[in-house]
Amino acid sequence: MPATYEPIATTTVSGSSTTSVTFSSISSAYTDIIVIFNGGGTNPSNIQMQLNSDTGTNYSTTSMYGTGTTATSARYTNLNLMYSAGVAAALPTTLSAMGIMSIMNYSNTTTNKTILSRYSNASAETTTNVSLWRNTAAIHTIRLFSYSQAFLDGSTFTLYGIKAA
Amino acid sequence: MIGNVIAGMFAEGVSGDFESIATVSVGVSGSATIDFSSIPSTYQHLQIRAIGKATGAGHEDLLVRVGNGSLDTGSNYTRHALFGQGTSAASQADINQSYARVADNWAPPSSGSIYGVIVIEILDYANTNKFKTFRSLNGRDSNGSGAVGLFGNLWRSTSAIDTIRLYPAANSFAQYSHFALYGIKG
Numbered sequence: 001m002p003a004t005y006e007p008i009a010t011t012t013v014s015g016s017s018t019t020s021v022t023f024s025s026i027s028s029a030y031t032d033i034i035v036i037f038n039g040g041g042t043n044p045s046n047i048q049m050q051l052n053s054d055t056g057t058n059y060s061t062t063s064m065y066g067t068g069t070t071a072t073s074a075r076y077t078n079l080n081l082m083y084s085a086g087v088a089a090a091l092p093t094t095l096s097a098m099g100i101m102s103i104m105n106y107s108n109t110t111t112n113k114t115i116l117s118r119y120s121n122a123s124a125e126t127t128t129n130v131s132l133w134r135n136t137a138a139i140h141t142i143r144l145f146s147y148s149q150a151f152l153d154g155s156t157f158t159l160y161g162i163k164a165a
Numbered sequence: 166m167i168g169n170v171i172a173g174m175f176a177e178g179v180s181g182d183f184e185s186i187a188t189v190s191v192g193v194s195g196s197a198t199i200d201f202s203s204i205p206s207t208y209q210h211l212q213i214r215a216i217g218k219a220t221g222a223g224h225e226d227l228l229v230r231v232g233n234g235s236l237d238t239g240s241n242y243t244r245h246a247l248f249g250q251g252t253s254a255a256s257q258a259d260i261n262q263s264y265a266r267v268a269d270n271w272a273p274p275s276s277g278s279i280y281g282v283i284v285i286e287i288l289d290y291a292n293t294n295k296f297k298t299f300r301s302l303n304g305r306d307s308n309g310s311g312a313v314g315l316f317g318n319l320w321r322s323t324s325a326i327d328t329i330r331l332y333p334a335a336n337s338f339a340q341y342s343h344f345a346l347y348g349i350k351g
Contacts, residue, residue, distance in 0.1 A: 003181060004181065004183050004184050004185045004347065005182075005183035031188075031214070031343075031345055032214055032345075060306050060307075060308035060309070060311075061306060062249065062250070062251050062304065062306045062311040062312060062313050063313065064247070064248065064249025064254050064313050064314075065249075066254075071247075071249075071254040072249070072253055072254050073248075073249025073250055073251055073252055073253055073254045073313075074249075074251065074252075075251030075252070075309070077308050077309050102214075102282075104215075104216050104280075104282040105216045105343055108341065108343075110278065110341050111216065111278050111279075111280050111341055112277075112278045112279045112280070114216070114279070114280060114281070114282045114304065114305070114306060115282075116282050116283075116284065116302055116303075116304050116313075118302065128249075128304075128313050128315060129304075129313060130282070130304025130306045130311060130312075130313040131306055132279065132306040132307065132308055132311075134279075134308060136278055162183075162214070162347075163185060164185050164188040164214075164345035164347075165185040165186065165187055165188045165345070
């Protein structure tokens with residue numbers, strides 16, 4: 001049986017000046033795609049995402065997170081980015097945060113695109129987000145960044161594709 | 166410095182430990198239920214990945230029934246839920262339900278292009294010594310409303326699951342709703 005869950009691309013941050021990671025020319029051959037992040041940041045915020053180089057205010061996020069003392073929820077509307085991993089605290093300064101971002105039915109051209117994500121930074125927060133990109137275009141490019149701050153040397157981003165029957 | 170990876174550059178297949186079993190795409194006339202039947206027992210776990218929208222005017226809960234040979238409509242389902250609706254996090258529980266509620270207010274109304282999304286995992290589904298637990302990560306964002314949730318459901322039966330039905334609490338699934346069932350090998 002052919003592989004259903006395939007690695008498409010991966011990048012490992014080298015040095016201290018990588019401020020974004022972009023996956024481009026993504027094949028439309030899958031049903032869902034998943035980005036898995038493991039790493040940290042030098043002085044960043046959480047991880048944000050933009051799709052297909054869209055910098056318009058077409059993104060929104062609903063988040064639920066716990067910080068060790070309380071569990072709460074927040075909503076962000078009409079953003080020019082989505083909060084794809086974490087909302088409450090900055091990335092750790094060690095390679096200890098992880099995020100799994102599922103981009104569902106990314107290649108159809110009839111629905112707005114919704115992303116489910118889970119994120120853990122054991123020293124600060126655990127979070128699950130749902131984010132919307134108000135666009136029906138097929139997704140071919142994913143940009144991940146942390147405002148203009150740098151990811152830690154050794155942080156990894158891996159893009160997977162999941163095929164359906 | 167910008168890290169930029171051309172997708173496919175490092176593509177390689179992995180072994181078939183995560184396999185597609187069946188997929189349903191809802192057509193123009195909609196569908197009241199999504200059924201997966203005759204599910205083989207050759208996997209360790211099942212995963213359902215879906216997007217959905219309802220044909221009605223409101224948001225619909227997403228419900229599930231399972232069974233062996235036929236769907237269990239008895240009061241044998243229990244749920245605990247943790248969810249955030251944009252301002253606060255809350256928890257709910259249901260007992261002795263005739264269905265598993267795997268997401269609240271999940272399927273948006275028929276107008277618009279926004280779909281709810283969900284990943285459901287049914288653990289040890291073919292084991293005949295355990296009650297069956299399934300968990301879901303679900304969400305819907307509509308730029309000003311929506312929710313994200315972590316739900317756990319229990320089916321109080323030791324029967325192996327070979328049949329799954331998903332359905333909205335009312336109305337039908339709308340066109341372009343999409344449900345994919347996967348098997349995960351142990």
